[in-house]
Amino acid sequence: MNVIRGATSIKFNDYDSIKKSILELYNEILNKNKIEKVYSIIATVTPDITAFNPVTFLRKEFNLNDVAFMCVQEAMFENSPKKIIRLLINCESETSNFIYLNEAKKLRPDLMGE
Numbered sequence: 001m002n003v004i005r006g007a008t009s010i011k012f013n014d015y016d017s018i019k020k021s022i023l024e025l026y027n028e029i030l031n032k033n034k035i036e037k038v039y040s041i042i043a044t045v046t047p048d049i050t051a052f053n054p055v056t057f058l059r060k061e062f063n064l065n066d067v068a069f070m071c072v073q074e075a076m077f078e079n080s081p082k083k084i085i086r087l088l089i090n091c092e093s094e095t096s097n098f099i100y101l102n103e104a105k106k107l108r109p110d111l112m113g114e
């Protein structure tokens with residue numbers, strides 16, 4: 001059992017932006033890891049993401065019908081970045097490479113070699 005984290009940002013709170021960002025993030029997680037089986041995925045969205053549920057795209061586009069999903073709202077604090085989607089994936093994988101894309105790169109500068 002392994003756990004993989006990821007996060008990305010959306011440009012606009014609309015269907016196309018959410019779809020583009022979540023699919024880009026999950027594809028990159030797949031590319032940078034050796035996932036054999038996914039058990040569950042928890043997604044969080046910042047409160048400004050309301051146009052569409054990103055886990056719906058994941059379930060449909062990657063045929064994840066046997067995966068236990070949750071999508072919850074992220075707690076917000078002073079200076080919390082906006083328009084962020086986060087993923088936490090419980091899976092069988094030889095690797096646990098965390099993937100941060102777009103504005104979400106700023107969340108973990110330690111992972112970006114900064």
Ligand SMILES: C=C(O[C@@H]1C=C(C(=O)O)C=C[C@H]1O)C(=O)O
Pocket residue numbers: 007086107108
């Ligand atoms: C830094 C992040 O954002 C927040 C802080 C986290 C952390 O310090 O590990 C994890 C999730 C978020 O509450 C992140 O998503 O990685």
